[in-house]
């Protein structure tokens with residue numbers, strides 16, 4: 001038998017397996033795997049010797065700002081950076097775009113924008129604000145990934161949900177067999193700490209008003225509501241081991257709770273924030289060394305469900321040191337480097353295994369999205385959606401290496417071990433590393449909508 005494509009000699013790593021071998025691909029799917037090398041023949045053969053071959057990554061928390069806020073990012077630039085990071089599916093958040101994704105029409109508008117430009121596959125979140133709970137059903141019918149809500153200020157338009165609205169949202173998402181993903185910071189506490197804090201330095205004032213209690217109190221409150229309504233809750237971007245522990249404790253008691261963290265909480269501390277400033281501003285903020293070490297331990301021990309970038313870019317001006325820190329945009333430009341960063345700081349240092357990292361960024365988010373084992377692993381019958389990573393080459397992040405629309409990021413200056421060589425989706429090479437950087441090889445719009453519609457699975 002001659003396969004369309006054979007990937008040979010690579011180290012094939014999934015959440016369950018790690019072996020040197022080869023993979024035969026026919027059309028969009030994986031046909032066979034072998035732990036011997038030189039057995040399969042293909043019309044095209046890719047030599048992956050000394051490289052890692054892994055299932056494509058899924059990043060379930062990104063803000064690509066399209067439509068309407070495309071001076072920050074759009075579906076083409078965002079998905080190009082994603083592909084360069086080995087990401088083959090993203091889930092785009094319902095805010096930081098215009099119109100906000102709060103009803104059927106705005107959901108359809110975003111879907112059109114993505115269909116035109118996205119080079120990787122995509123899911124779309126809907127939003128829950130103070131007055132749109134009646135719109136959730138229609139967005140769910142359109143295939144919404146889940147519904148995002150805030151317990152704190154999230155812009156004048158994205159009016160955050162109070163307790164009554166959250167409770168209604170939980171009841172509705174349960175009825176619709178979906179879930180809520182919540183940004184957990186308590187608005188009353190933020191305001192109280194902000195008023196009490198000395199106003200001297202903008203950055204210190206920011207940290208004072210986003211203290212740990214802000215996140216832990218909000219987390220405790222939303223867990224209570226999820227438990228009371230028997231609904232599914234996903235805790236977005238946990239920055240503290242205490243938040244992860246609360247989620248696990250509730251789950252051990254039968255609650256339907258999952259939790260993610262992001263690389264910014266694993267790679268940076270408040271000391272780094274004082275050094276880097278604007279490009280590292282995000283909420284919740286980065287924490288101290290103890291919190292960072294605690295999160296790494298929890299990742300290793302399987303207490304965190306998956307990782308996501310919370311990619312939320314801005315222009316250089318919006319991140320500028322010239323601005324008062326309170327006016328700097330909060331959000332990290334980072335989807336391009338999540339795997340490289342955690343491979344370098346987690347796997348190469350021995351903090352977590354490579355199979356664990358692949359689980360956290362591929363198998364687990366695929367399972368969370370009901371896409372496993374079509375996605376998130378490499379086995380016969382799975383989609384030929386995978387990444388070839390060259391772990392030997394040191395990679396320095398420079399402004400020039402950023403493929404996002406705006407060339408600011410807290411990762412600039414970091415040196416990572418290795419880089420993504422090739423990204424494949426459904427048997428097609430969609431991008432590869434050339435002499436002068438990562439190049440996309442498919443047309444804008446190659447990516448497909450991956451709707452969470454039970455009937456269509």
Ligand SMILES: [Zn+2]
Nearest residue numbers: 061093310312
């Ligand atoms: Zn976010």
